[in-house]
Amino acid sequence: MxxxxxxxxxxxxxxxxxxxxxxxxxxxxxxxxxxxxxxxxxxxxxxxxxxxxxxxxxxxxxxxxxxxxxxxxxxxxxxxxxxxxxxxxxxxTQPQSPPTSGKLHDVPVRYGGESGPDFDAVCRAHAIDSKTLIQLHTEPEYVVTAIGFVPGFPYLEGLPKTLETPRLSTPRRRVPAGSVGIGGSQTGVYPFETPGGWHLIGRTDTTFFDPIHSPPALLQPGDRVRFYETNHVDPAPNHATTAEPKGTTPNYITILEPGLMTTVQDLGRSGFRASGFPSSGAADRVSAILANSILGNPENAAVLEYTLLGPTVQFKTDCFIAIAGATNNSLATLRPIRVRRGDTLHLGHVAKGCRGYLAVAGGFCVPLVLNSCSTYMPAKLGGHGGRSLQTGDQLAIGEPLVTSFSTTWSLANDVVPLPTSPCTLRILPEGPVSAAHRAMTSTPMNVTAQSDRMGIRFHGALPPLPATSLSRAVLPGTIQLPPDGKPILLLCDAQTIGGYPVLGQVIAADLPRAAQLRPGDTVCFSETTLADAHRLFRHQHDILGTVQQGITHALGLAGKAE
Missing domain, CATH: 3.30.1360.40 (Gyrase A; domain 2)
Known part of the structure; x- marks a missing residue:
């Protein structure tokens, strides 16, 4: 490097x-x-x-x-x-073999009514009747140009020009699974319940993503799709989910109160964005790594991530825990803590930061889905049943690598400082300089309460950018600008492909800080360079490595003393 x-x-x-x-x-x-x-x-x-x-x-x-x-x-x-x-x-420059995919898939669709809440609006926008809309949408043989947005979501090209419809000015926060939509010059299918900005004209029961299959996405780029009208309703679910764990082990915890958005996370998954599966994982990776390192766990061990309000947990075994990330006024963080069988831990409201991480020596045991324990709630996959934790849930604890700890030491609170408001996020801008770019870097913006693991939404309105006709890959850190002018900073559960114009990218070194922003916090965006972005990321990694070396030394001393 x-x-x-x-x-x-x-x-x-x-x-x-x-x-x-x-x-x-x-x-x-x-x-x-x-x-x-x-x-x-x-x-x-x-x-x-x-x-x-x-x-x-x-x-x-x-x-x-x-x-x-x-x-x-x-x-x-x-x-x-x-x-x-x-x-x-x-x-x-070398000759390449052509792709072998190109299967034809026939997909049944229930058009209009509850299945297509925007069906009538699309008819009015194009001055056509319902029969004509269905005929126009079912006539083409569409070609899959990409899989993304969410796992298995197909971007289909071949929509008649008479049906091209701009995306919604403000995305819906909930689109039902199986919804068939139109976005600009493309049509597609939402495999899972998720936010979305396309006009919804129908719904299908076809399964488009199953993690036990290889590849997990039903469709591949180059495949062809034909829609046909149906009135049949399939009672079976139209996508696979992660089953609820059954039974317990001798070493486990019980959730007495779940807190807010408490999920099982590790460092996420890679290698599946081509099937539309995002990285997921801990939103603040650095804090999750520190919590695990304090206990001698592998960096990628499963932890609990909570947002603004932590869970209340009862321990069914003696163990050691560590808390990192967001802090409250009564609990120690960044140190090993001994708990006894029957003890109850009440994490409560966080006083600073947004997301906290609870690690246990040995890590939490949940099934791997696509090589990760991380919960991806939009698809109900991974973690504990693919969802946030609920009262009564039980989570098994693995065998710890380190069994003897000194609890008299802690890391300095400023090892990974939590953001203060106003917080500066450094960005690499994208595209020609525009009024929107100038406004974004000169005007402080406030975080809204509608923010979540998919993205941080900001108050205020920036000047619009020219609409994009085709969707493209997006990443954690991408700053999108919907037509309503309110920027969205994508986080770890965000879609893999998106169609809104892009203002720039928050650098990787600042994403942990962004994950700790609370509703109401003020953010200032500042431009940097690619060289500086890589230097800052390496510097952050080096600091973390130095801290981990100190932790390893402390754990070694603990083993000798006890």
Missing amino acids: DSIRDISTSTTRGGIVTRFIGDTAVEYSLLTDPTSLGERLQTLSSIANAIRELSIRGIGDVVVSPDRVTVIYDPLLIDCLTTFEARVHAAL
Whole structure:
């Protein structure tokens, strides 16, 4: 990493445009758009396959969207971006095998009524009757150009121009699973209940994502889809979920009061964004790592994450715990704490920060879903039954790696300082400078109460950006600007592909700080450079490593003393 240096954020070579997106992603797009959709998809899929076959250490995901390929990388593992870029471009000049996918899928849809709450509005917008809308929507053979937004969500190209409908000015906070929507020039299906900004015209019971299948998404780029009208209602669920754990082990905790948005999280999952599955994991990764490190757990051990109000927990075994992240006025954080069988821990309201992390020596035991324990609530997958914890839930505790602790030490509270209001978040801007960019970096903005693990929403209204016709890959840290002018900073549970214009990307080093912002906090955005973003991320990693070395020393002393 000493050789990492700033390079041009946009270059063109061999007909391929390379553009760095924030400090953790690179986009590859075609300088000249092929004449046919099939040729474009084949070229993009070939680019994605060529990059995957390189097996470059540090590449986490390769995502195909309708007009580009996005590569997500770890700045800590990519030694030199210039060398990385050269290897990729060298691979792209070699002949590539065409993708083999291209299956035809027939999908039944119930149009209008409760199944399609925007059906009548779309009819009025285009001055057509309901029969014509259904006929126009079912006539084409659509092509899957990308999978994203949420797991299994297909972006379908081929919508008749007479049905093209702008996205909603303000996204819905809840779209029912199976909803069929229109967004701009595309149509698609929401596999899970999730927020969304497309006009909903119908609903289907077809399952579009199942984590036990390989690949987990039903559709792949290049597949074809035909819709047909039906009135049949399938009573079976239209997607797989994580089953509720059964039974208990001798070592476990019981949730007496769940708090707010208390979920099981680890450091998230990588490698599945191409199927629309986001990283999830702890929103404040640094705090989760510290809580585990204090107890000698692996960094990726499962912890409990809570928001503003912590749970009340009863322990059914003797164990050691640690609390990190958001703080309250009565509990010690950043230190090992001994608890006895029958003890009750009341975490209560947090006084500073937003998200707290409760770790237990040995970690919490829940089933792995796509290589992670993390809860992803929009799809009801992972964690404890794919949901936030409820009163009466029981969570098993694993075998600790360290069994003897000194509890007389703690980390300094300023090891990872919580944000104060106003809080500065550093960004890498995107696109040409506009009135919206200038307003965002010159006007403080306030966090709204509608913020969650999918994104932080801000009060105020920025000048609009030109609408985008095609969706593209987005990441934690992406700042989207919907038509209502209220920016959204995407977090760990956010969609993998989105269609709203993008203002820029909060740098990776500042995402833990962003995750600790509370409703009402004031945020100031400040521009930085790619080189500085990588330097700051490395500095944060080095500080964390130094702290972990100190913890290891303390744990070693504890073992000798006791």
